[in-house]
Amino acid sequence: MSVKIEVMKKLVIAFAALFAMTQSFAQDKEITHNNSWLKAGVNVGIPVGNLSDYSNFAAGIDVSGQYLVNPNFGIGITSGYTHFFPKSGLESFGTVPVGALLRYYPRSKGFFAGTDLGYTFITKADNKGGFYVKPQLGYHNYDWNLFAFYNQVFDKSPYIDIQTVGISGTYNLRFK
Numbered sequence: 001m002s003v004k005i006e007v008m009k010k011l012v013i014a015f016a017a018l019f020a021m022t023q024s025f026a027q028d029k030e031i032t033h034n035n036s037w038l039k040a041g042v043n044v045g046i047p048v049g050n051l052s053d054y055s056n057f058a059a060g061i062d063v064s065g066q067y068l069v070n071p072n073f074g075i076g077i078t079s080g081y082t083h084f085f086p087k088s089g090l091e092s093f094g095t096v097p098v099g100a101l102l103r104y105y106p107r108s109k110g111f112f113a114g115t116d117l118g119y120t121f122i123t124k125a126d127n128k129g130g131f132y133v134k135p136q137l138g139y140h141n142y143d144w145n146l147f148a149f150y151n152q153v154f155d156k157s158p159y160i161d162i163q164t165v166g167i168s169g170t171y172n173l174r175f176k
Helices: 002-026 049-053
Strands: 036-048 055-070 073-086 093-104 110-122 129-140 144-155 162-174
Touching (some): 049 162, 073 110, 129 162
Antiparallel strands (some): 110 129, 144 162
8 A cells, every 4th residue: 555655645746746837837827718617527437446346336426627728738626426336235435536637638629638636535434535546538629528537546444445447528617
């Protein structure tokens, strides 16, 4: 588990450095409907790893705010809720992520890559949460984002490792 914590520390440091660099670009830009928006959507996933012994299916909502630093690179904040449906006789639980998002858009319409990094709170568990990373690859246009993701929560306890593979769709709500 200490290797995972070290990896997460490096990711957080890299994100902080990237965020600091982008702030110099962002200071001169005004927030408009062309460079900033809210994203709201749904996700479905299949638990993998140890979690697949406890849950068959996960579904949730995603909410985020994004700012385009330039036409190809977006930063923002993200949250939501994912509910894990238990196997027979087990108890359900949920996760609430609070994190930062990073997105790379090679073109104004087409494929994109990105990741969310942050902390996930776990409901109905003795352990309150852990760091998470959620890499994504998908398709976007002016209004929609459709993507596949892998989500992993690095929990403090060695007996649980929350991993999910899934798909998500979000709608862009433009600032006016």
